[in-house]
Amino acid sequence: MSPDRLLFLLPLVPLLAAVVAFVAPGWSRRAGLAAATAMPPLALWTAMGVLESGMLSLPLGGWTAPLGIALRADGLSAVMVLAVAVVGFFISLHAAASFPGAGVQTHRERFFWPLWLLLLAGLNALFVSGDVFNLYVCLEITGIAAVSLVATAGSPDAIRAALRYLFVSLSGSLFYLMGVAILYGGTGVLDLVLLVEVVAGDPPAIIACLLMTGGLMMKTALFPMHFWLPPAHSSAPAPVSAALSALVVKGGLYILLRLWFGPFADLVGDGAIQWIGGLGAAAIVWGSWQAIHQPRLKLVVAYSTVAQLGYLFLLFPIAWSAADRTAAFTGGVVLLLSHATAKAAVFLAAGNVLAAVGNDRVPSLCGLSRWLPVSAFAMGLAGVALIGLPPSAGFIGKWLLVVAALEQGQWWWVAVLLLGSVLAAVYIIRLLGPAFVMPDSDQPPNPVSRIAEWTAFALAALSVLLGFVAIWPARLLAASVGSGFSP
Amino acid sequence: MTGSTVDLFLLVGAALFALGAAGVFREVEALRRIIAVNVMGSGVFLVLVAIAARGEGPPDPVPHAMVLTGIVVAVCATAVALALADLSRRHGSSADDKADR
Structure with a gap:
């Protein structure tokens, strides 16, 4: 199997494990640990592929851009996917060890595993997405999974923090989506590589850039949009706090880097x-x-x-x-x-x-x-x-x-x-x-x-x-x- | 579709988006904020539908696909938000009791 094919396994493996964990709660811990163990080798394989050929790409279903959705991984994607895999692995181990032993399954653990695996799937998909709309979908998947994970703490403070986080996350994504709409209206393209060539310095592109940057700043908790982060990250269960601070906020930053040093390079x-x-x-x-x-x-x-x-x-x-x-x-x-x-x-x-x-x-x-x-x-x-x-x-x-x-x-x-x-x-x-x-x-x-x-x-x-x-x-x-x- | 109708849709879409955004940031009540997020989303969808209808011939299917995906996301997000708001309200009353004591 060529490493290009791996790109769809990166989100698919944790996603399937999430479904198993949700449908069969008795298997949730095993499914979670299996997926967490499979991810570092997959990420390493992706990185080797990137080292060899510079960039991996996979047009899903054989449909090429601009009609289809392309998954792509370059050096930056490979580094992020590796970070998710390695940090995710240790967080999964910690979670499995800190929940009560076999036989006892708390309400919290029942929902932790499916949401946590969904979060990993969303992050992996985000880092290998090749177009701006797909990035929106991945932002929402990670956002909703992250918010729900904060809420698994169950305390009134955690619920309030989760709700506040959800509103920032949702409105941030919608700002981003409005930018995508305007960008598509001006260029007719969603693919990140194609966008680099067609984005011009006209007013619609500038508005799109402002909207997308603003939305992503909210999601990345860049000062002064950071107010939601400390309550959400501090009231979540430990493995969730670790994942939110270590991985989730980096998703918005990653997209900002891609956009500012890619399609918007001439505007900025x-x-x-x-x-x-x-x-x-x-x-x-x-x-x-x-x-x-x-x-x-x-x-x-x-x-x-x-x-x-x-x-x-x-x-x-x-x-x-x-x-x-x-x-x-x-x-x-x-x-x-x-x-x-x-x-x-x-x-x-x-x-x-x-x-x-x-x-x-x-x-x-x-x-x-x-x-x-x-x-x-x-x-x-x-x-x-x-x-x-x-x-x-x-x-x-x-x-x-x-x-x-x-x-x-x-x-x-x-x-x-x-x-x-x-x-x-x-x-x-x-x-x-x-x-x-x-x-x-x-x-x-x-x-x-x-x-x-x-x-x-x-x-x-x-x-x-x-x-x-x-x-x-x-x-x-x-x-x-x-x-x-x-x- | 004629250009002026498309422009009207674009303007209404932008206005709904701005209204919704103002609502999310200014309202305090969770239910009102959830509705405001949905108004924001409808604004984006309207803009996308208007973009699809520009030009001659049949409408562009790509923005339609984006709106459909967007609606699915919006439904999920609203469900999560409503569940959290409900939990928060139940917890909120007990937290207030504590504050009184």
Whole structure:
């Protein structure tokens, strides 16, 4: 089987597992773990195909664009699909370990698996979609699955947060869809590659660009549209928080990258690119500042996501006029991978804290290093990546961005990057400080599954180790330069 | 279809979209916001149908397919929103009781 054919398996495998998990609840955990295990090899296979041929594409049903729907994967898609597969695998393990044992199936687990698998299917489909309307459908699938997953927590706070998240998500998608409609009205094309050639700088295209960008900013929680993220991400169950912060918000960012560096490249001037970078900078400062002042662990981590998303938006101005765009992009992508793994690790560790102590107020972290040494170590390692200390992937990503920014004399972004690291150090140390206070007893109030501890550790270790192999995403991105789809 | 009719549809579609968007951001009551999202969606669908009807000959089927898909998505999303709103209202009353005590 050629790797092109794989492209439809990426969304299909988790989707079928989701159906099984929903129809046969007794099999849901097994279906979920099977799909989660199948995804890393599939993603790796896709990446190998991209390395070999630059770009994979599959016209569904044999219908080629503009009539049919094409699935496509280039270096950026392959990196995202790999991130979903690897982070998704560990999150699935953690979920399976932290739900009650076999025989007991809670209401929460009954609905967790189908929705979680649907979320994975939607994300995979999103990252291999080749046209703007298909991207809309994938945005909605991931959005609705993500909202419902937040609601599985069942608490009044979670339900309210889910409802607020749903309204932002739905209206964001509709802004995006209106942009798609106007774009189609002006060009008669939906395919991302074909759009690059036909989008002109006329008023309808500019309106479409504004609508789509606005909608995606809402979905990506870019400052000042971030207000929905902290309540939703902090009130969800631990595996869901991890998936939302690590993977789901990256979907909107991915589409923005594709559009701004693809079809809208001629519309976007230097002013707009500095402006979106400015919002990213504001997100870093505001998100970090809020993170420093939150009373609860999960809120600290959620505000940290607001800040870390800001870094990814600095990629726009830094990569825009870079002499070596691929190097700047590598920096952004490595930072994205670092955040995906580190943030998932911290949220899973926070889930372990909640399970052990019963609440996640920052003072309750006292004694964590003795009660849950593995989780405490995971939080420390992930903190290294979030702050951006060497040799973590967070450091390599920031370093590449700093070099690219300095080459163009855009020193103000460097200042923001450094300030962000200092603020991140403050909120990470604020969490780790109490963790090393010695408790009175040796045992935590409630026992925590060992798998749940080690999955958090594995993700945290990955976020540091990725720094040593940052050349891999660089190769993937370089493989598809000039394929017409790549940014 | 004549150009002026298409223009009218486009304008009404844009107006509905704007009205709905204003509703989503300004309303507080969940049910009103759900209706506002649907008004927004109808605006987009109307614009798509008008785009399909432009020009000579039979209408362009691609926007029609997009509207059909969009309606399916809108129905699902509305169902989820209604379920959440209902849950939130039931929880909301008990949370208010706590606040009173």
